Amino acid sequence: xxxxxxxxxxxxxxxxxxxxxxxxxDPVRLEPGGGLRWDRSFAIARExxxxxxxxxxxxxEFFHLARHEQIARIAVDFADAETDAPHLxxxxxxxxxxSARLGAAPMPDTGAIDGLLRSALDEGRAxxxxxxxxxxxxxxWPRAHLSIINLATLEALGREAGEPVDxxxxxxxxxxxxxxxxxxxxxxxxxxxxxxxxxxxxxxTDRCRATTIRPVDGVSDLNIPALLGAxxxxxxxxxxxxxxxxxxxxxxxxxxxxxSTIDPAPAGESGWPRTAQIVERVGESDxxxxxxxxxxxxxxxxxxxxxxxxxxxxxxPAPNWRSYTxxxxxxxxxxxxxxxxxxxxxxxxxxxxxxxDIVVSGPHGTAEADDGDRDLLLVTAGIGITPAAALLxxxxxxxxxxxxxxxxxERSTTSLPLWAEACRAxxxxxxxxxxxxxTRETPPxxxxxxxxxxxxxxxxxxxxxxxxxxxxxxxxxxxxxGAFAAGVRDMLVALGFPADRIRVDAFYSPATPDWGxxxxxxxxxxxxxxxxxxAFVWEPxxxxxxxxxxxxxxxxxxxxxxxxCGTCVRAVAAGEFEYLNDPLFDAxxxxxxxxxxxxxxALRLDGPPDASSLDPLGAS
Numbered sequence: 001x002x003x004x005x006x007x008x009x010x011x012x013x014x015x016x017x018x019x020x021x022x023x024x025x026d027p028v029r030l031e032p033g034g035g036l037r038w039d040r041s042f043a044i045a046r047e048x049x050x051x052x053x054x055x056x057x058x059x060x061e062f063f064h065l066a067r068h069e070q071i072a073r074i075a076v077d078f079a080d081a082e083t084d085a086p087h088l089x090x091x092x093x094x095x096x097x098x099s100a101r102l103g104a105a106p107m108p109d110t111g112a113i114d115g116l117l118r119s120a121l122d123e124g125r126a127x128x129x130x131x132x133x134x135x136x137x138x139x140x141w142p143r144a145h146l147s148i149i150n151l152a153t154l155e156a157l158g159r160e161a162g163e164p165v166d167x168x169x170x171x172x173x174x175x176x177x178x179x180x181x182x183x184x185x186x187x188x189x190x191x192x193x194x195x196x197x198x199x200x201x202x203x204x205t206d207r208c209r210a211t212t213i214r215p216v217d218g219v220s221d222l223n224i225p226a227l228l229g230a231x232x233x234x235x236x237x238x239x240x241x242x243x244x245x246x247x248x249x250x251x252x253x254x255x256x257x258x259x260s261t262i263d264p265a266p267a268g269e270s271g272w273p274r275t276a277q278i279v280e281r282v283g284e285s286d287x288x289x290x291x292x293x294x295x296x297x298x299x300x301x302x303x304x305x306x307x308x309x310x311x312x313x314x315x316x317p318a319p320n321w322r323s324y325t326x327x328x329x330x331x332x333x334x335x336x337x338x339x340x341x342x343x344x345x346x347x348x349x350x351x352x353x354x355x356x357d358i359v360v361s362g363p364h365g366t367a368e369a370d371d372g373d374r375d376l377l378l379v380t381a382g383i384g385i386t387p388a389a390a391l392l393x394x395x396x397x398x399x400x401x402x403x404x405x406x407x408x409x410e411r412s413t414t415s416l417p418l419w420a421e422a423c424r425a426x427x428x429x430x431x432x433x434x435x436x437x438x439t440r441e442t443p444p445x446x447x448x449x450x451x452x453x454x455x456x457x458x459x460x461x462x463x464x465x466x467x468x469x470x471x472x473x474x475x476x477x478x479x480x481x482g483a484f485a486a487g488v489r490d491m492l493v494a495l496g497f498p499a500d501r502i503r504v505d506a507f508y509s510p511a512t513p514d515w516g517x518x519x520x521x522x523x524x525x526x527x528x529x530x531x532x533x534x535a536f537v538w539e540p541x542x543x544x545x546x547x548x549x550x551x552x553x554x555x556x557x558x559x560x561x562x563x564x565c566g567t568c569v570r571a572v573a574a575g576e577f578e579y580l581n582d583p584l585f586d587a588x589x590x591x592x593x594x595x596x597x598x599x600x601x602a603l604r605l606d607g608p609p610d611a612s613s614l615d616p617l618g619a620s
Contacts, residue, residue: 006178006255008194009151011036014171015078015088015102016130017043017138018064018071020215021171022078027250029082030197030243035145036173038078038086040137042102044071044117044128062138063121063128065210066561067550070121072218088113092120100130108132140205144240147172147205148184153237156181160231160318161222168215169224170207172238176255182232182314184239185359186275189296191260196247198258202266204273205238209561209595220518223581225564233310233321234273234361235564268297273312276300276360278352279333284417288383289349290327290337293360300326300334300363305370305390306477306503307363309336313344314359320344325479325505326363327386327418328393337417339383372400375469377497379457379488381409381480387505389418391477392425395432405465406434406450407457409480412441423449435461456484459491471497479505518543518580521598531570531605538599544580545570545603546594556594563596570594575603 011028012021013036028036044063063071073093080086089099090113098112110130117128139145149172158165167175174194176184187201211224225235268274280292295301300309303326313320322344328335340349352358370376372395378388385408395404406426410416419436426432427449434450435457436443443452453461466474476497478488485504493499526537529545536552538545546568549556558568563583569591577597587593592605 004178004180006176008249008251008253008255009175009177010251011249012171012173012175013037013039013078013081014173015039015042015081015086016076016090017059017062018068019044019074019090020072020076021168022076022081024081025251026082027195027248029246029248030146031246032243033145034243035137035139037082038102039173040139041133042088042130043133043138044121045131046128059138059140060555065213066208068121069213069218069220072213072215074120090116092116096120102132139240141203141240143242144203145243146174146199146241147238148174148176148187148201148241149238150179150182150184151175151177152179152181153184156314157224157227157237161227163222165222165224166215169211169213169222170205170237171210174241178255180315182273182312182359185236185273186357187239188272188274189262189265191244191258191262192241193245193256193258195249195253196245197243197249198245198247199241200244200262201239201241202262203240204236205240206235206271206565207237207560211237212562223562225560225562226581226583229564231318231320232314233312233319233323234271235560236273266297268299270299270363271361272297273359273361275357278354278356278358281354284337285415287340287415288337288417289340290335290417291348291352292330292333292335293358294333295360298332300360301329301332303329303334303363305394306387306505307365309334309360309362310364311336311344311348312359312361313347316344316347323362323364325386325390327389329390337383337386337389339417341383370394370398371402371475372398373402373473375403375405375471375474377405377407377466377469377474377476377492379407379462379465379476379478379480379492381484382411382415383417384479384481384485384505385418385422387479388477389422389425392422396425396428401430403469404429404432405469406432407437407461407465408434409437409439409457409484411439413438413444426450433465435465437461457488459495462488462491463495466492466495466497474498474501476502477505478502518596521580522578523598523600525599527599527602529599529603529605538603540598543598544595545577545592545597545599545605549594558595561595563593566593568594571606573604573606576600577603 011024014021015038017040075091077089085103087101091097098116100110100113102108114129121128149170154165192199207225212220214221228235276293276295278291279294282290284290308323308325310323324336327337338345338348340346380388426434436450436452437457443454478485489504521540525540529538534554538548542548566585569587572590572592577592577599579596581596583593583596
């Protein structure tokens with residue numbers, strides 16, 4: 001943790017899941033295995049079949065902000081919160097109020113509240129009613145007892161958005177001051193103490209459409225997930241904690257690092273931002289340095305060839321992230337090889353020595369399926385050699401019979417990062433050859449392990465490289481600057497290499513989407529939409545395809561609901577559509593993000609595409 005004094009600024013509980021929180025100025029008691037007393041202990045059920053006291057259930061079964069923004073207009077008061085019989089009052093937007101004494105009986109009388117909910121939340125087939133959850137709160141995850149928010153992170157987001165970010169958007173329980181922006185990610189996997197309470201920080205908090213909703217009136221006006229994705233390279237803000245030692249805490253308590261880590265460490269997911277450490281720097285050429293890093297989750301140590309890691313530098317001017325191909329893995333560490341080119345890459349060269357901490361996420365992207373029995377052609381240029389180096393490491397470890405040919409272009413012999421390593425791997429293979437094409441230097445008269453020629457790789461060079469490959473069982477991998485990669489692919493196809501067996505590594509630059517509310521649909525409707533899950537009719541009032549599908553009773557997968565995560569992607573079999581907000585996720589040709597799009601014509605949609613072909617935010 002950081003040297004600054006970190007303090008608990010405020011405590012907020014949410015007695016009814018989805019409704020407004022209630023600040024808690026008095027000391028609160030926490031027990032192991034639970035959160036704040038009565039936090040998310042009640043919810044507004046959408047179906048009469050949902051029982052009281054049924055324990056934890058997913059948010060889709062209840063009214064929640066991401067889908068039912070009108071609940072933001074319901075005010076909440078919660079008295080006697082630390083007792084066995086708290087008093088709940090809700091007030092609708094038009095000033096009508098209803099109350100109930102909760103906990104006074106096994107089944108509290110909530111008839112007045114239910115009546116107010118039915119009139120305030122006109123949802124057609126839904127029958128809103130207040131239910132209890134039993135012993136477990138309806139947290140976002142079954143054991144996510146507490147949501148912790150770093151107020152410095154919200155301030156940084158506000159600077160990027162050009163307006164303050166109301167803390168009520170992120171619905172945290174514990175708000176901290178004294179951390180650097182996004183410094184909460186350094187807490188993942190650690191134990192902290194606040195007052196008498198000890199917590200395990202086990203997971204970052206991903207953000208969805210609920211954060212776009214203005215707390216005062218339920219209007220979606222600020223695209224927080226897209227802002228996070230474009231400016232910081234991820235969708236996370238805050239962390240989740242579990243209570244492992246009970247006691248009392250209150251606003252003003254200091255937050256202390258116990259010096260302990262979670263055992264066993266959190267399993268983690270590749271998209272989680274976490275703090276890695278640089279353990280070695282290696283100069284590869286006059287303008288390329290390799291950085292070996294340790295990943296606290298260990299996921300990057302086993303990354304497959306063709307994947308990349310995303311580096312996040314939240315203290316730098318945004319956009320402050322970039323993706324780098326993983327050029328090698330070893331037990332307990334992974335490697336990226338960085339060319340001094342551009343703002344963030346230059347910063348890594350100049351100000352990240354061994355021992356530096358750096359926020360990372362990944363591995364991202366689609367792993368290169370490397371069948372060692374298939375022939376392989378690698379065509380690279382410049383720093384594009386990095387994925388080839390990882391593939392060659394994989395091939396040399398397999399001891400299979402597939403032939404390997406490498407064609408690499410570089411300016412001069414003073415700028416040959418990873419080339420010696422690649423040649424060593426080639427030498428370990430039974431049938432492998434390499435050619436080096438120098439564009440600004442006369443080739444050396446002697447070369448060991450490769451052929452050196454002048455000029456860029458042309459069709460003749462590629463024809464020679466693939467001459468003795470079995471194209472019926474061969475793969476090609478192309479990586480380099482955009483024009484180079486596109487030109488090589490075209491030449492390979494013209495030479496007869498199967499187009500569907502050529503992979504071109506694409507690069508991505510951080511985008512700047514629109515943070516504002518969605519645009520109005522252009523189509524007047526109604527328009528029919530046929531899908532593999534069922535047919536429905538889209539009306540302009542529904543807004544997006546996802547909203548229309550849900551109103552028709554279809555249960556389509558979705559998470560962020562603002563075009564960032566890619567969960568709602570559907571394949572388009574026929575018809576045209578438009579985006580009502582500019583999505584950050586590139587769904588690719590023939591696909592649509594249902595959460596952000598509206599039809600322009602009748603549509604026919606198939607199911608979601610193969611998830612392995614989708615990569616949120618893309619590669620860089």
